[in-house]
Amino acid sequence: MSDEAHTLPSGYPNPLPRPKGELERLEAVWAPPTGIRILTAVNNTYIGLFYVGAALLFFVLAGILALLMRVQLAVPGNDFISQGTYNQLFTMHGTVMMFLFAVPVVEAIGILLLPQMQAARDLPFPRLGAFAFWTYLIGGLFFFGSLFFGLAPDGGWFMYPPLTSTEYSPAENADFWLVGIGFIEISAIAGAIEIIVGILRTRAPGMTLDKLPIFAWSMLVFAGMIVFAFPAVILATFLLELERAFAWPFFIPEFGGDPLLWQHLFWFFGHPEVYIIFLPAAGMVSMIVPTMCGVPLVGYRLIVVALVATGFFSFGLWVHHMFATGIPSLSLAFFSAASMAVAVPSGIQVFAWIATIASGRLRFTVPSLFILGFLAIFVIGGLTGVMVALVPFDWQAHDTFFIVAHLHYVLFGGMVFPLFAAIYYWVPAVGRKPLSERLGRWSFWLMFVGFNVTFFPMHILGLMGMPRRVYTYPENLGWDGINLLSTLGAFMIATGVLVCLIDLARNFRFTPSENAGNVWQAGTLDWLPTDVYGNRSIPIVTSREPLRDDPKLSKDVEAGRYFLPGTATGKRETLITSAIDALPQAILQVPGPSWRSFFAAVFTAAFFLLLTVKLVWPAIACGIAALVAMIAWLWQTDPGRNHAPVDIGGGIKVPVYLTGPASHSWWAMVVLLLVAASMFIALVFSYLYLWTVSPDVWPATTGEHLPAAHWPFISAAALLLASLAVALSGRMLAAGAKIGPWPLRAGLAAASAVLAVGWLLDLCGVWQTGLRPDDSSYAALVYTFIVIEGLLVASAIVMALFTIARSIAGLLTPIRRVTFDNTMLLWHYAVAQGLIGLLIVHGFPRIAG
């Protein structure tokens, strides 16, 4: 299938009248489900709004936990809350804010707004977006519900072992965190894949990368960071859960483990997480400031540079959180330097916003107030960040309230204030009228003053020596008045949030077909007239602020004078464009409402939650149900070339189906494999790290537990053979009618068998040496390599069987082959990872010895 990009035609907007019934057909195709079937909605406007609402619910819930903590700390010697409950409260407050509010809410805003900003009708995988949302909501509610049964995690939001090990946390509280959060992050990764492919492949024609709205750039960097950061913490939670459930000793020093391994893995995720949260918020600021100032953004390119550089540099900071763990001074200094380096790109953005404000005339609207509040608070947080990047200062401030103050200045200032600015700014884009300016100002001032009253004194408290995470304190330390002040401030913030919620309840009505319009006179495409189908037609973009540069654009788009003014194939569609130049390549038929993705999410959530409370058989039943629902969902996702190339306007005819590297699903699979590769690299790091800590448990010194060389060689040969068989199957598929479908099916079946045998040989080789996973950290790591490879092998085999089933059903042809292409990608990756794993597990001890 050709993936050629078409050049853009002249002669637009098209002045000819649109045919009768065109708009009605478009509306009918995109009509949202009603009644109970609203649960099956997948359209980005619905899922995006559900997502934002759910994230705000978790924000309020976690905020209530914070208020309870502040009441407890308001006076010395307070017995309002017990120590155990307080531990659960601060753990849940941090965890819910970070994992159930901060990341999901920016992902949600991305899902809601990105298609509008890019003039796409929807994101490329609507059902994946719906799946991500429902798993997040169901999982999140159950996770939060654990508080009411005394089962909430209580080891702090970063869950350090040995405190969270079975020895010190024998109850299921920690398991709720490990299984619940690990699974919620899978939902975040699903959303990130959707966002990456959506930004790169579904932009309006002409929206080249240098014309991409800054928010889209920030979401691209955000999603890329999720792909590389989240796998580290997923691996960490997997390892700790294996230790807790099966006594595989990754973090127990007596067996060669090390609790610091957890800290490395957690903070390799945890520090980028700060920027994962901040960068989209910065993107929102970069959208709002130019509008409110009435001038283009100063330093667009430098801001893009700053976003990308921050994304990278943030991965060099994780030890920043481990300065007090006894790491050698040279290592500390490397991370200290990197911590200062990241301040440069952050500073570039701040100066660009100030310059934009200086070059225009700022309207003092509610969004502007929240932006100004953000600038003041975030700069203070950034400066204290540079302070704690200095090792000697960090040793003094470590684990005190100074850190609590710093992190809230960065996270609340850097993310929550821009979020509230965004709510006030974009509500008119999805609702009938803007929110109230009067209530908005009340909300802002209460939050701004309340925030500083709450958190600024905490700097002083910290310097006075008050440690964080203490549930009470004696009265003669001089901390009483400051704590009371902080508590009063916290209630001011809560009142500010409440005012905003009242404003939303009074003034916000979700009306995708009738929004308030471009009330701020903004220049970007998110302010084009929209309906449930997005824009009536998809415009040609010629500048970064098309609405400002072409005042008639909205009217022309609404009149259907640009691309794809109706439905070309009678189904939901969006335009696929090339990644850099955004030239039209194809029409993508996007799936509509479905129970399948909904039930897949429900059963997936049930599987993980039942597993957490050790109801193994019901969990397995739900796991099977989830798998069935997913297969039923995937069965519909490869429609094939069901329509001749269609005219999207301007004489451009594009195909309705792409395969191979041009297909959007190929891109998604590649991103998914990057996630898998990141997790594997984190595992390799864990292996090398524990080797440096406890080389005495490695076979080079113990002289046993290393299988004879023929085991890994035969296993490697089997893996290679399996890959070769799949490659040959690809050729058989291409040959099509000449040889019939059976060689392909036989090839895939044989490849599956050989792949399974290759994996089993590796397992048997290790097992017959007498090594058992609970023997030592080395043994646990060896079996973890095998388990993770086993999961990949199982996935590849399931996909191969799925591909065979589609072939038997007549749904796999030389043209309709996306399913096979994806199976092949996963397959070759599984083999490559298996080979590297064999090299490390069997080769490294021999070399290092």
Place this chain on the structure above:
Amino acid sequence: MSSGRPSGFVRALLLLLSGPLIWFAHFSLIYGAQGFGGAFGFTTGGIRAFAWAATFIAGAAIAAIYVRVQRQRPSSDPETVRSLARTTRWLAVLSLGAVLLQALVLAVIPR
């Protein structure tokens, strides 16, 4: 600048990100040498020499990319190409600064 083919996109992306990628490689190498070098039997002096060599190579590589992009002549869409080239150069400059900041650590922290 390739528009339609993914391979063209990957090439363009790698060039755009070459500065930060080199920074990351340099950072991983010098931290890896510091963290794991001792376990492999390298001396402190050897590790520092390795880190200096890595810094020199990384700096030279970033400079080479800067010069290459500076000399690049647009072929297709000049505006997009020029814009991405400028972004690449700025990223290279920032990355070079970050690499040198890491090297400063080697210079100021006593053995």
